[in-house]
Amino acid sequence: MSSNLAYSPVRRPVEDLVEEQHPRRVQIVTTRAQRRARPKIVYGIVSIAIIFAIFLAQLLLTIALSGGAYRITKLQSEQVNYGRVASSLNEKLDTVGSTQNLAANAKELGMVASSGQAFLRLSDDKVLGNSAPAQGSTGGSKSGADNSVPNSLLAGIPLVKVPASGHGSANPTNSTSHASQSKSGGAISQSPASGSGSTGSTGSTGAMDSGDLPSPVTH
Amino acid sequence: MKKTRSAALRLTLTMVAIFAIVVVFTGRLVDLQVVQSADLTKKAVQSREAKVITYGTRGAIVDTNGDVLADSVDRFNITVSPRNFPEKGYDAKFNDPTTHVSADEALGKIGKLTGQTVAELQAIIRKDPKSDFAYLSKSVTLAVFTAVVKLKIPGIYSQPQPARSYPNGAVAGNLVGFMGTDGAQAGIELMENSCLSSKNGTSTYEKAEDGTRIPGSTVKQTAPVDGGTVKLTIDRDLNWYVQNAIAAQAKKIGSPWATGIVERVSDGHLLAVADYPTVDPNNLNATPQRAFGSLAFSTPYEPGSTFKAMSAASLLDAGAITPTTQITVPSVYTNGLPRGSYIKDSFSHGTLHYTTAGVLENSSNIGISILSQSLNKQARHDYMAKFGVGSKTAVGFNGESAGILHPANQWDSVTSRTVEFGQGVSATSAQVAQIFETIANHGVREPSTLVEGCTHANGTVTDQPTAKPVRVVSQKSADETVKMLETVVTGGPIGSLLQIPGYRIAAKTGTAQVASTNGTGYTNKYILSVAGIAPAEDPEYVVLVTFGPTTLGTSAGAAPAFKNVMTEVLKKYRVEPSTQPAPYVKTTW
Numbered sequence: 001m002s003s004n005l006a007y008s009p010v011r012r013p014v015e016d017l018v019e020e021q022h023p024r025r026v027q028i029v030t031t032r033a034q035r036r037a038r039p040k041i042v043y044g045i046v047s048i049a050i051i052f053a054i055f056l057a058q059l060l061l062t063i064a065l066s067g068g069a070y071r072i073t074k075l076q077s078e079q080v081n082y083g084r085v086a087s088s089l090n091e092k093l094d095t096v097g098s099t100q101n102l103a104a105n106a107k108e109l110g111m112v113a114s115s116g117q118a119f120l121r122l123s124d125d126k127v128l129g130n131s132a133p134a135q136g137s138t139g140g141s142k143s144g145a146d147n148s149v150p151n152s153l154l155a156g157i158p159l160v161k162v163p164a165s166g167h168g169s170a171n172p173t174n175s176t177s178h179a180s181q182s183k184s185g186g187a188i189s190q191s192p193a194s195g196s197g198s199t200g201s202t203g204s205t206g207a208m209d210s211g212d213l214p215s216p217v218t219h
Numbered sequence: 220m221k222k223t224r225s226a227a228l229r230l231t232l233t234m235v236a237i238f239a240i241v242v243v244f245t246g247r248l249v250d251l252q253v254v255q256s257a258d259l260t261k262k263a264v265q266s267r268e269a270k271v272i273t274y275g276t277r278g279a280i281v282d283t284n285g286d287v288l289a290d291s292v293d294r295f296n297i298t299v300s301p302r303n304f305p306e307k308g309y310d311a312k313f314n315d316p317t318t319h320v321s322a323d324e325a326l327g328k329i330g331k332l333t334g335q336t337v338a339e340l341q342a343i344i345r346k347d348p349k350s351d352f353a354y355l356s357k358s359v360t361l362a363v364f365t366a367v368v369k370l371k372i373p374g375i376y377s378q379p380q381p382a383r384s385y386p387n388g389a390v391a392g393n394l395v396g397f398m399g400t401d402g403a404q405a406g407i408e409l410m411e412n413s414c415l416s417s418k419n420g421t422s423t424y425e426k427a428e429d430g431t432r433i434p435g436s437t438v439k440q441t442a443p444v445d446g447g448t449v450k451l452t453i454d455r456d457l458n459w460y461v462q463n464a465i466a467a468q469a470k471k472i473g474s475p476w477a478t479g480i481v482e483r484v485s486d487g488h489l490l491a492v493a494d495y496p497t498v499d500p501n502n503l504n505a506t507p508q509r510a511f512g513s514l515a516f517s518t519p520y521e522p523g524s525t526f527k528a529m530s531a532a533s534l535l536d537a538g539a540i541t542p543t544t545q546i547t548v549p550s551v552y553t554n555g556l557p558r559g560s561y562i563k564d565s566f567s568h569g570t571l572h573y574t575t576a577g578v579l580e581n582s583s584n585i586g587i588s589i590l591s592q593s594l595n596k597q598a599r600h601d602y603m604a605k606f607g608v609g610s611k612t613a614v615g616f617n618g619e620s621a622g623i624l625h626p627a628n629q630w631d632s633v634t635s636r637t638v639e640f641g642q643g644v645s646a647t648s649a650q651v652a653q654i655f656e657t658i659a660n661h662g663v664r665e666p667s668t669l670v671e672g673c674t675h676a677n678g679t680v681t682d683q684p685t686a687k688p689v690r691v692v693s694q695k696s697a698d699e700t701v702k703m704l705e706t707v708v709t710g711g712p713i714g715s716l717l718q719i720p721g722y723r724i725a726a727k728t729g730t731a732q733v734a735s736t737n738g739t740g741y742t743n744k745y746i747l748s749v750a751g752i753a754p755a756e757d758p759e760y761v762v763l764v765t766f767g768p769t770t771l772g773t774s775a776g777a778a779p780a781f782k783n784v785m786t787e788v789l790k791k792y793r794v795e796p797s798t799q800p801a802p803y804v805k806t807t808w
Binding site: 062065066068069070072073084085087088090091094095097098099100103114116117119128129130148149150151152153154 | 286287290292293360361362384385386387388389390431432433434455456459462463466467470495497499501502505720721786789790793795796
């Protein structure tokens with residue numbers, strides 16, 4: 001750790017040489033007090049132990065740090081991967097949620113767009129407008145039949161399969177069998193029948209969406 | 220003594236040698252640590268430093284409900300280093316036991332994922348065996364990319380390649396536009412490019428040999444900036460419906476092109492702008508290039524009788540006429556025209572007694588010509604200009620046309636009359652829709668709007684519409700015009716085709732003969748259109764459908780599409796049925 005690695009050892013050997021040429025005749029004997037004052041070995045051991053402990057701690061800390069660095073790298077690449085998976089799933093969702101796909105599936109299930117417009121006013125239970133059963137003769141279903149608004153992304157995405165029991169037309173058995181499969185499925189299968197405005201606009205005017213509102217499942 | 224001297228000499232030599240070495244080492248040390256220090260440190264850091272580009276994502280284009288019309292998606296290029304590709308096969312070490320995989324087997328596995336044959340892949344690799352880079356397959360999906368990476372074939376690499384996807388295909392495809400290899404090419408993609416584009420960032424850090432960041436090293440980061448989200452006024456589902464409706468009708472009557480517009484009266488928001496033919500931005504090859512833009516903005520045409528609504532509103536506002544002004548309509552109009560010129564109606568008739576409302580109801584060219592005599596041509600020109608004829612709409616769509624409105628002093632005596640029923644003047648569908656929006660909005664022209672705004676990554680919103688509303692005619696004259704237009708639906712020649720049970724509709728049809736391209740007279744083809752306002756008692760929506768040149772000479776050809784679209788609009792936006800029947804307006808005397 002010390003940067004001062006270079007120092008000059010030149011002078012000391014010369015002094016030593018001089019001392020050897022004139023050996024001392026008198027021996028100096030250390031007093032008891034002096035001997036007691038000498039450093040004890042235990043201090044040395046403690047100091048060295050502390051130094052080693054510091055080294056060890058530093059080593060462990062470095063290992064932990066570099067381990068963390070690897071973990072960060074790994075997690076970051078995982079994050080990128082999950083981000084990609086999420087965006088790929090979003091892409092798929094947007095595609096299957098496209099108007100063309102929803103319309104084609106609704107048609108496949110035997111749904112028809114309502115031909116007239118009738119509203120149920122909740123404040124006074126009044127039916128407004130032309131409340132005739134949907135014929136599907138005008139507008140949506142007919143023009144939706146031909147592929148005037150293509151979407152090449154939908155190639156290879158299969159349409160929903162109508163259960164064999166309810167095959168043929170949009171009869172109630174069809175939707176009930178759907179509803180019995182999953183409770184929330186009932187609510188989903190209802191909304192497209194009210195028109196192509198199945199997304200977005202349901203929030204504000206949901207109360208007017210359809211006559212027989214699906215009863216919510218409370219937990 | 221001699222011994223001592225030689226010892227002293229040796230000592231001196233050693234000392235000198237040691238000193239020299241120390242001096243040299245010290246000098247070198249000072250050189251490294253002090254003189255070259257900064258330079259060396261920089262070099263050392265550089266060799267450890269890695270600069271990584273972090274990609275920003277191009278923004279999405281969404282409709283008014285937030286449904287995605289255009290979005291960025293991850294695609295990957297599978298690349299190869301022909302130099303490092305094992306032509307003689309390789310040992311798949313990750314298998315247990317290790318198996319030998321031949322080059323053809325490896326390429327076969329890739330080909331199965333990317334849909335290429337082994338021969339195709341081989342050709343790419345053998346084209347330049349010494350090179351270090353070639354594309355094997357471009358823009359593959361995440362699933363293919365992951366599978367190829369899992370194969371762990373030496374010499375095969377990959378790189379991210381951001382791409383664009385249009386989940387709703389041709390829905391509003393003409394508006395959204397598309398991206399080419401050089402960036403945005405058309406539509407909103409091009410118009411709002413500065414909002415949508417992203418900025419790539421960089422991340423610089425010191426890395427170990429295996430690419431891991433060295434702990435504690437400083438990271439210099441410039442964060443990437445994602446592009447903003449452009450929100451359109453378009454409603455995806457409605458646009459799909461209108462596109463279908465006009466396409467079906469255009470095929471039925473043999474029109475080469477058609478447009479359909481739904482505009483909200485209160486704020487001029489374009490809820491649907493449909494074009495036929497339409498473009499699927501995911502699959503440009505399927506569409507002829509001339510259909511790439513939006514016809515509703517780019518293609519002006521002589522609109523014909525739909526202009527009579529504007530003429531009537533202008534004359535009312537100028538005080539030149541009233542809804543009940545009584546005129547006598549002869550079988551031909553020649554007043555003030557050069558010898559041999561005349562104006563006639565689409566139906567032959569004797570002398571008729573119409574009011575202004577009657578002129579509109581029966582779409583009489585002669586009638587509107589007579590009515591227009593009471594106002595000078597400069598004033599009539601100025602009204603048209605105020606309605607937005609001859610200038611681009613506030614949308615400013617790329618490739619948008621302003622149409623043609625000649626200065627009044629260039630109108631000859633014939634043009635001075637024909638402009639009143641939409642001949643000798645041209646306008647785009649967007650402009651015609653705007654005229655009806657102005658009349659429906661009690662005389663105030665709300666600038667047509669297609670882009671609601673751009674929400675940037677940091678949350679700020681820009682590109683909001685800035686144009687100000689313009690008062691064009693008085694409320695009284697606008698409202699009176701709407702009332703008169705109701706007679707077109709209640710009693711006009713094709714009124715029964717326009718009626719929607721339960722609602723009061725005001726509409727005007729147009730059957731405009733198409734001028735021949737050589738400038739002499741007219742062809743036997745017609746541009747059919749219907750523009751309408753509903754509900755008439757409190758206008759909320761304007762619908763305009765236009766069908767390009769067809770031999771069918773009656774706007775009955777356009778009426779079914781108008782009725783379907785208007786019905787859908789009323790249903791979708793839950794407009795309550797009218798409670799009162801249309802008021803009686805006197806049309807004859």
